[in-house]
Amino acid sequence: MTVGYPLLHLTDRQDIFSFAFILAVVGSAGYNYGRDSLDRDSEDLYVKHRAGESFIPTYKRLGIQAKCTYYYKQNEKGTIPFVLHRKNYDDLRRTTEPHILVVVTVPDRLVGCTEFGPDHLLLRHRAYWLSLKGFPAIPDEEQQSTTIHIPTSQEFTVETLHDLMAMIAEGNRP
Numbered sequence: 001m002t003v004g005y006p007l008l009h010l011t012d013r014q015d016i017f018s019f020a021f022i023l024a025v026v027g028s029a030g031y032n033y034g035r036d037s038l039d040r041d042s043e044d045l046y047v048k049h050r051a052g053e054s055f056i057p058t059y060k061r062l063g064i065q066a067k068c069t070y071y072y073k074q075n076e077k078g079t080i081p082f083v084l085h086r087k088n089y090d091d092l093r094r095t096t097e098p099h100i101l102v103v104v105t106v107p108d109r110l111v112g113c114t115e116f117g118p119d120h121l122l123l124r125h126r127a128y129w130l131s132l133k134g135f136p137a138i139p140d141e142e143q144q145s146t147t148i149h150i151p152t153s154q155e156f157t158v159e160t161l162h163d164l165m166a167m168i169a170e171g172n173r174p
Contacts, residue, residue: 010109010110013110014068014069014070014104014106014110015066015068017068017104017106017110017113017114017123018066018067018068018102018104018127019044019045019066020123021104021123021125021127022045022064022066022102022104022127022156023045024123025127025156025157025158025161026047026161028158029158029161029162029165031047031048031049031050031161031165032047032048032050033045033046033047033048034046034048041063041091041095042065042087042088042091042092042095042099043063043064043065043091043099044064044065044066045063045064045066046061046062046063046064047061047062047064047161047165048060048061049061049165049168049169055169057165057168057169057170058168058169058170058171059097059098059168059169059171061097061098061168062098062099062100062164062165062168062174063095063097063098063099063100064099064100064101064102065088065091065092065099065100065101065102066102066104067082067084067101067102067103067104068103068104068105068106069082069103069104069105069106070105070106070107070108070109070110072103074152075149077149078151078152078153079149079150079151079152080103080105080128080149080150080152081147081148081149082103082147082148082149082150083145083146083147084101084145084146084147084148085144085145086138086143086144086145086146088101089132089135089138089145089146089148090137090138092131092132092133092135093132093133093134093135093136093137095133098131098164098168098173098174099131099132099133100129100130100131100164100174101129101130101131101132101148101150102127102128102129102156103127103128103129103130103150104125104126104127104156105125105126105127105128106125107125112124113125126155126156127155127156128150128151128152128154128155128156129150129154129155129156129160129164129174130148130150130151130154131173131174132148133173133174135148
């Protein structure tokens with residue numbers, strides 16, 4: 001199909017796809033979410049616990065910085081190298097509230113990421129998470145980005161989100 005008008009830039013499409021992927025996990029897990037109108041603190045969205053009569057979590061929300069990449073080759077250490085801007089790195093490593101980085105991996109140009117059928121919408125590929133709490137400062141003040149290594153064992157799934165939310169409810173940090 002040829003479109004006769006300009007489409008969004010690939011990075012904008014990646015942003016939208018990463019949000020859709022993350023929100024599909026959040027919704028499937030049964031949590032509420034929210035987002036501020038502006039992202040100034042490296043938090044694109046947050047996931048919230050719902051406090052009940054007998055359940056009052058220590059922390060009620062998990063902040064998420066969402067990223068998307070089509071370059072995601074796993075290395076021999078079982079990690080995916082990802083270049084993160086200094087501001088995001090510093091915000092996420094110094095945060096006082098529970099926050100994680102979630103990186104959604106996609107193929108180049110998002111080809112094959114979605115499949116539509118009469119009874120389904122399938123979102124393909126994976127997402128991985130990492131907490132940068134306590135990571136060291138970037139020593140070179142001129143350096144504007146750094147490469148972090150996200151373990152492929154830390155896949156962002158419904159089960160993982162339940163584990164993370166249980167962890168923060170008990171007062172622990174990822």
